[in-house]
Amino acid sequence: MNGKKVLVTGASGMLGSNLIITLNYKNVIGYGSEFDITNSSLVYEKLNEIKPDIIIHTAAFTNVEECEVDIDKAYLINSIGTQNIVNYCINKDILFIYISSTGIYGTNKSDEYTEFDKVEPTSIHHKSKYVAERNIQNHLHKYLILRTGWLYGGTKTHAKNFVYKRYLEAHNNDLIYSDDSQIGNPTFVGDLVKQIEVLINTNQYGVFNCVNEATQVTRYEYVKRIIELFEVNCKVQIASYNLFKRAAPVSQNESATNYKLNLLNLNTMGHWEISLEKYINQLSNEI
Numbered sequence: 001m002n003g004k005k006v007l008v009t010g011a012s013g014m015l016g017s018n019l020i021i022t023l024n025y026k027n028v029i030g031y032g033s034e035f036d037i038t039n040s041s042l043v044y045e046k047l048n049e050i051k052p053d054i055i056i057h058t059a060a061f062t063n064v065e066e067c068e069v070d071i072d073k074a075y076l077i078n079s080i081g082t083q084n085i086v087n088y089c090i091n092k093d094i095l096f097i098y099i100s101s102t103g104i105y106g107t108n109k110s111d112e113y114t115e116f117d118k119v120e121p122t123s124i125h126h127k128s129k130y131v132a133e134r135n136i137q138n139h140l141h142k143y144l145i146l147r148t149g150w151l152y153g154g155t156k157t158h159a160k161n162f163v164y165k166r167y168l169e170a171h172n173n174d175l176i177y178s179d180d181s182q183i184g185n186p187t188f189v190g191d192l193v194k195q196i197e198v199l200i201n202t203n204q205y206g207v208f209n210c211v212n213e214a215t216q217v218t219r220y221e222y223v224k225r226i227i228e229l230f231e232v233n234c235k236v237q238i239a240s241y242n243l244f245k246r247a248a249p250v251s252q253n254e255s256a257t258n259y260k261l262n263l264l265n266l267n268t269m270g271h272w273e274i275s276l277e278k279y280i281n282q283l284s285n286e287i
Contacts, residue, residue, distance in 0.1 A: 004027070005052045006055075007052035009035060010059030013059070023197065043087075055096050056097040068248045074124050090139055090140065097146065101149055102149035106119065112255045147209050149211055183255045184214070186275075191269050213271045
């Protein structure tokens with residue numbers, strides 16, 4: 001199993017870089033922005049050269065606000081870019097693993113979403129991700145679609161390290177604000193990588209929620225816990241409605257439960273507060 005060749009797209013991203021470092025495979029190849037997934041001929045040429053056994057596709061246009069402005073770019077990268085890789089995989093013995101988002105579920109429920117709930121994305125970002133999901137399901141048999149959300153992790157210097165950015169914000173201020181209108185699952189990339197390995201090693205296919213366990217956790221509660229764990233003398237206050245007004249019509253409920261993982265007794269994700277504490281302890285040693 002460990003002798004398989006694994007290709008990771010989006011290798012410079014938070015999840016992609018963690019996969020490169022920690023995946024328990026001898027032959028892991030990573031490509032970042034130099035691998036233009038929107039160029040179909042380049043995709044075919046590069047994949048034909050590598051001949052991967054497993055593709056973990058993390059590359060995406062992830063800025064939810066910018067997706068609302070540059071709609072063409074959102075669909076070009078997230079939908080068509082994914083389709084280009086899918087096209088190569090058709091009729092080949094390749095496991096295609098796609099990283100999707102719990103944000104695609106939309107506004108159908110007030111409690112946690114399961115994989116069997118209706119999907120009605122509200123933002124361009126999530127619509128473009130869902131188009132990619134459907135393309136995968138329509139053309140491939142050997143795939144994993146992993147819906148995750150509120151990812152954090154990586155080194156403190158990573159541009160998208162939400163946790164460390166909140167530490168810096170609190171370190172430089174006596175009072176910071178956070179939104180309490182949206183709920184979700186703060187999820188550690190290290191836990192997601194381990195869960196991916198479990199799914200590969202047990203020959204699972206299909207759609208899975210992969211999030212750290214959380215119940216009705218708001219952004220405010222998440223940020224407040226970050227500051228508490230860093231032991232910074234800073235107060236976190238609930239923001240007024242207009243303070244964090246967004247262009248993207250994102251769902252106020254991005255929370256999910258690992259329903260299928262639990263049914264199959266394969267859930268290794270753990271509770272969000274336990275994982276967050278471990279990660280912040282690790283980060284604190286670097287500060």
